[in-house]
Amino acid sequence: xxxxxxxxxxxxxxxxxxxxxxxxxxxxxxxxxxxxxxxxxxxxxxxxxxxxxxxxxxxxxxxxxxxxxxxxxxxxxxxxxxxxxxxxxxxxxxxxxxxxxxxxxxxxxxxxxxxxxxxxxxxxxxxxxxxxxxxxxxxxxxxxxxxxxxxxxxxxxxxxxxxxxxxxxx
Numbered sequence: 001x002x003x004x005x006x007x008x009x010x011x012x013x014x015x016x017x018x019x020x021x022x023x024x025x026x027x028x029x030x031x032x033x034x035x036x037x038x039x040x041x042x043x044x045x046x047x048x049x050x051x052x053x054x055x056x057x058x059x060x061x062x063x064x065x066x067x068x069x070x071x072x073x074x075x076x077x078x079x080x081x082x083x084x085x086x087x088x089x090x091x092x093x094x095x096x097x098x099x100x101x102x103x104x105x106x107x108x109x110x111x112x113x114x115x116x117x118x119x120x121x122x123x124x125x126x127x128x129x130x131x132x133x134x135x136x137x138x139x140x141x142x143x144x145x146x147x148x149x150x151x152x153x154x155x156x157x158x159x160x161x162x163x164x165x166x167x168x169x170x
Contacts, residue, residue, distance in 0.1 A: 077166040084156045086164055091150045094121040100152075101167040102129075102141075106160055110135045116166070118145050118152070127152070 019025070019040050028035035038046075055062045060071055079086050092098040098118040105111040112134040119126045127143035140157040154164065 079163045081163055082159055082161050083163070084159045086154045086156075086160075088152050088154075088166065089150050090152060090168070092118060092145070094147060096120065098168070102154070102164055103167075104160060104164040105162055106136065106158075112136070112139065114141060116143065116152075116154070121147060 021040065024037045024039050025043060026035060026037055052064060052066050055064055056068070058068055060068065063071075077088050077090075079088070097120060100116040100118075101113070102116050103111070103113040113132040114134070115130040115132065117128045117130060119128075125145045125147065127145055129141040129143065136158075138157070141154060143152065143154045145152050
């Protein structure tokens, strides 16, 4: 990444998708024309501190994001058995779509996170897995949902050491 020349049009700079560690960012207050330099790491810390300490008006009341995540985590289905097929009984609406956040890890370097989308009855309850992140490139998941037994069955292409966790979106 080359530095821009004096008077260079900012739109002419090379676009990047990731800022390398250790780089610094320049900021300017357009009102006062004052500015400064901050490292990416310091900016990240500042953003995370603000996100974790700020309270938000949520269904559960005015709470921080950490408190909200802790409340959600207390309602997570967890199956920590080393399997490749998992089943959970949960009754879901026949007329509305249902989504779960599924996550886990098979080792410290092989985590995964997917959204599980279960369609409505008239669409034959198809179960889709939308990958958010998976550090095992060839791992796949498939699933079925039965309204008769209210059972969601998840099949993995390999044993999931350490199990899975599911969080339901309402």
